Amino acid sequence: MPYTYAYPRPSVTVDCVVFGLDGLEEEDLKVLLIERGREPFAGCWALPGGFVDMGEDLETAARRELEEETGVTIDYLEQLYTFGAPQRDPRGRVISVAWYGLVRTLDHTPTGADDANKAEWFPVVSPPQLAFDHQRIVTMAHERLKAKIRYAPVGFNLLPEQFTLRQLQRLYEILLDRPLDKRNFRRKLLSMGLLIETDELQQDVPHRAARLYRFDPQQYQELTRQGFVFDL
Amino acid sequence: MPYTYAYPRPSVTVDCVVFGLDGLEEEDLKVLLIERGREPFAGCWALPGGFVDMGEDLETAARRELEEETGVTIDYLEQLYTFGAPQRDPRGRVISVAWYGLVRTLDHTPTGADDANKAEWFPVVSPPQLAFDHQRIVTMAHERLKAKIRYAPVGFNLLPEQFTLRQLQRLYEILLDRPLDKRNFRRKLLSMGLLIETDELQQDVPHRAARLYRFDPQQYQELTRQGFVFDL
DNA sequence: CCAAAAGTGTTTATGATACACCCATGT
DNA sequence: ACATGGGTGTATCATAAACACTTTTGG
Numbered sequence: 001m002p003y004t005y006a007y008p009r010p011s012v013t014v015d016c017v018v019f020g021l022d023g024l025e026e027e028d029l030k031v032l033l034i035e036r037g038r039e040p041f042a043g044c045w046a047l048p049g050g051f052v053d054m055g056e057d058l059e060t061a062a063r064r065e066l067e068e069e070t071g072v073t074i075d076y077l078e079q080l081y082t083f084g085a086p087q088r089d090p091r092g093r094v095i096s097v098a099w100y101g102l103v104r105t106l107d108h109t110p111t112g113a114d115d116a117n118k119a120e121w122f123p124v125v126s127p128p129q130l131a132f133d134h135q136r137i138v139t140m141a142h143e144r145l146k147a148k149i150r151y152a153p154v155g156f157n158l159l160p161e162q163f164t165l166r167q168l169q170r171l172y173e174i175l176l177d178r179p180l181d182k183r184n185f186r187r188k189l190l191s192m193g194l195l196i197e198t199d200e201l202q203q204d205v206p207h208r209a210a211r212l213y214r215f216d217p218q219q220y221q222e223l224t225r226q227g228f229v230f231d232l
Numbered sequence: 233m234p235y236t237y238a239y240p241r242p243s244v245t246v247d248c249v250v251f252g253l254d255g256l257e258e259e260d261l262k263v264l265l266i267e268r269g270r271e272p273f274a275g276c277w278a279l280p281g282g283f284v285d286m287g288e289d290l291e292t293a294a295r296r297e298l299e300e301e302t303g304v305t306i307d308y309l310e311q312l313y314t315f316g317a318p319q320r321d322p323r324g325r326v327i328s329v330a331w332y333g334l335v336r337t338l339d340h341t342p343t344g345a346d347d348a349n350k351a352e353w354f355p356v357v358s359p360p361q362l363a364f365d366h367q368r369i370v371t372m373a374h375e376r377l378k379a380k381i382r383y384a385p386v387g388f389n390l391l392p393e394q395f396t397l398r399q400l401q402r403l404y405e406i407l408l409d410r411p412l413d414k415r416n417f418r419r420k421l422l423s424m425g426l427l428i429e430t431d432e433l434q435q436d437v438p439h440r441a442a443r444l445y446r447f448d449p450q451q452y453q454e455l456t457r458q459g460f461v462f463d464l
Numbered sequence: 465c466c467a468a469a470a471g472t473g474t475t476t477a478t479g480a481t482a483c484a485c486c487c488a489t490g491t
Numbered sequence: 492a493c494a495t496g497g498g499t500g501t502a503t504c505a506t507a508a509a510c511a512c513t514t515t516t517g518g
Binding site: 007008009010011012051052054055056057058079081082084085086093095097151 | 239240241242243244283284286287288289290311313314316317318325327329383
């Protein structure tokens with residue numbers, strides 16, 4: 001290594017804002033939090049995250065910390081923003097590269113481990129008090145998600161592989177925070193040609209069962225290549 | 233400081249991708265580069281940037297480095313992405329928080345200083361070979377800019393305070409890379425109510441002088457508060 | 465047979481697109 | 492007078508929005 005830097009160095013961490021959807025109500029949009037096992041903010045709820053290893057890619061670090069502290073595996077992960085206010089961590093200069101992620105199901109109950117006492121899902125609309133500047137990070141991630149589902153098909157990563165059109169509509173209603181017309185929504189989504197109609201039906205519902213659909217990522221890629229822009 | 237971190241620490245830098253517009257042709261969209269005065273990549277063109285000081289905010293660091301190395305003051309600055317591949321810098325682990333910025337005029341010729349031999353504007357479409365992973369950063373910034381002007385009024389920061397509708401249209405044509413209909417463009421922008429018609433005219437043109445307009449940021453804020461979404 | 469959600473078309477309104485000529489100014 | 496870009500209106504087309512009833516299924 002022919003040259004090295006002599007400057008004082010901040011610490012660098014990654015933090016993950018992971019969203020999951022648990023049902024069809026507003027409070028069912030959840031965010032994954034851990035209870036910190038160490039000072040500072042021991043016993044306080046916070047985002048899963050931790051130090052970047054020296055030879056490790058940032059995204060790899062985010063996935064690793066998430067796995068270590070919560071056991072949750074992610075279906076979609078994207079860099080959010082880097083937070084570096086000098087006083088954001090009481091221990092000294094800590095710069096955090098924040099990521100946001102989506103999971104399809106909340107099936108695997110998160111298991112606290114490593115630096116985390118516990119890991120749990122909380123409603124995004126009513127989270128507990130959070131450590132550091134983590135509330136701000138959650139808020140920014142939520143805003144980003146709400147903006148992004150309008151022009152990119154990321155919302156599907158909050159649903160099971162197979163889903164009903166009604167579930168998809170409720171997802172959009174929750175995130176856009178307004179009611180959508182059922183017929184217009186169905187027509188629009190189906191006309192995009194991004195949904196594959198399966199021959200399966202919803203199970204165990206006390207009424208007529210709805211048809212299940214899958215998102216077609218290949219078709220999305222192909223259409224995008226041709227200039228198609230997802231827009232809802 | 234009651235707690236400290238013992239982990240090995242990467243270095244953290246900021247890099248700035250600054251765009252400026254110099255005329256009405258495609259090659260007139262410029263990016264600001266410096267020629268490096270030090271190894272590694274001494275004599276090579278690169279993005280202005282450098283180390284974050286320990287007590288310094290990330291945005292402050294970006295503005296400071298830009299000022300130090302180029303003398304250019306920025307009209308719009310926004311965080312782009314954080315690049316942290318382990319091998320992106322030959323000296324060791326260096327994580328760079330990249331920013332992109334816009335300037336209204338290229339009037340003040342950039343002056344190389346500090347770690348930079350020179351600073352110059354280059355066409356975005358035909359830049360020189362760049363140090364590190366800086367070409368990738370420029371490309372991402374360019375993509376972000378092209379996407380963002382469609383849903384946010386950031387393009388005005390590439391024009392003088394007062395501009396003609398024709399200049400604005402050319403700016404959009406260059407960034408969107410397609411021709412726009414003059415009448416439809418004018419109607420749409422004027423109908424948004426975001427432009428203030430001044431009583432001044434373009435000067436020193438060998439033909440009928442065009443009216444000058446200004447962007448109205450307050451009106452934009454007000455409309456946004458009411459649910460208006462900029463869209464072009 | 466009742467409750468609950470699934471599924472389905474048409475009409476209207478709004479915004480996007482296409483398009484060509486006269487006007488003002490400087491040389 | 493001529494060259495150059497400035498400025499203007501209308502008709503058509505495509506997409507979005509509004510809206511109510513019948514069907515299927517399980518209990």
